[in-house]
Amino acid sequence: MDRVEIKKKAKTILKENFKDFWKGYIIILLISFLCSLVLTIFNKPDSMLYAALNIVVSFFTSTLTVGFILYVLKMIRNESYSNEDIFRFVKNVLPIAAISILMMIFIILWSFLFIIPGIIAAISYTMVFYLYADKHEEGKADNPMDYLNQSKELMNGYKLDYFIFILSFLGWILLSTVTLGIGFIYTLPYVTISEAIYYEELKKKKGIK
Numbered sequence: 001m002d003r004v005e006i007k008k009k010a011k012t013i014l015k016e017n018f019k020d021f022w023k024g025y026i027i028i029l030l031i032s033f034l035c036s037l038v039l040t041i042f043n044k045p046d047s048m049l050y051a052a053l054n055i056v057v058s059f060f061t062s063t064l065t066v067g068f069i070l071y072v073l074k075m076i077r078n079e080s081y082s083n084e085d086i087f088r089f090v091k092n093v094l095p096i097a098a099i100s101i102l103m104m105i106f107i108i109l110w111s112f113l114f115i116i117p118g119i120i121a122a123i124s125y126t127m128v129f130y131l132y133a134d135k136h137e138e139g140k141a142d143n144p145m146d147y148l149n150q151s152k153e154l155m156n157g158y159k160l161d162y163f164i165f166i167l168s169f170l171g172w173i174l175l176s177t178v179t180l181g182i183g184f185i186y187t188l189p190y191v192t193i194s195e196a197i198y199y200e201e202l203k204k205k206k207g208i209k
Helices: 003-042 048-076 083-087 090-113 115-124 128-137 144-155 159-167 170-178 184-206
Strands: none
Touching: 003 048, 003 083, 003 159, 003 184, 048 083, 048 090, 048 128, 048 184, 090 115, 090 128, 090 144, 115 144, 115 159, 128 144, 144 184, 159 184, 170 184
């Protein structure tokens, strides 16, 4: 995979869509903050009810994350996108929760063998929600395990390449940390858009439309 070309393309797209990226992302941040605030106000943080509701909220915000993936995919494909895309999968909270739980279980189980197998498993499932956003945008639906298996198949032969790809952003992440997080204003969309382009290029490599 040509990491230099992917990053170059990401910078071009980011330059043209910087404000739109943050308009969408801030929506998720605000909703997540408000949900957490309401939970804290009306429930004791150490209560069972708080823990249960916190899980429900995390599953709800996961649907927004998947919607944002669709938002970014449309952005890099030069398709029409809007804030409505972010809420596209709210009604799919149960299948998205099922996918998240299964993914977490498998990663934990592999981690029991040692840290490395756990990391490999996590990388294998990297494209799960990209595939979910794509499939549902096309009107297709499969069971949760299908997405995990499809992500594993897509990442087969590219896990090390992807790991190196992510490590190549380490300098940007360190710089953003040194600037007390200010640098993430640029780094976050840069990395997010780059990963979405990586997904697109990976599909081409695998002959997937």
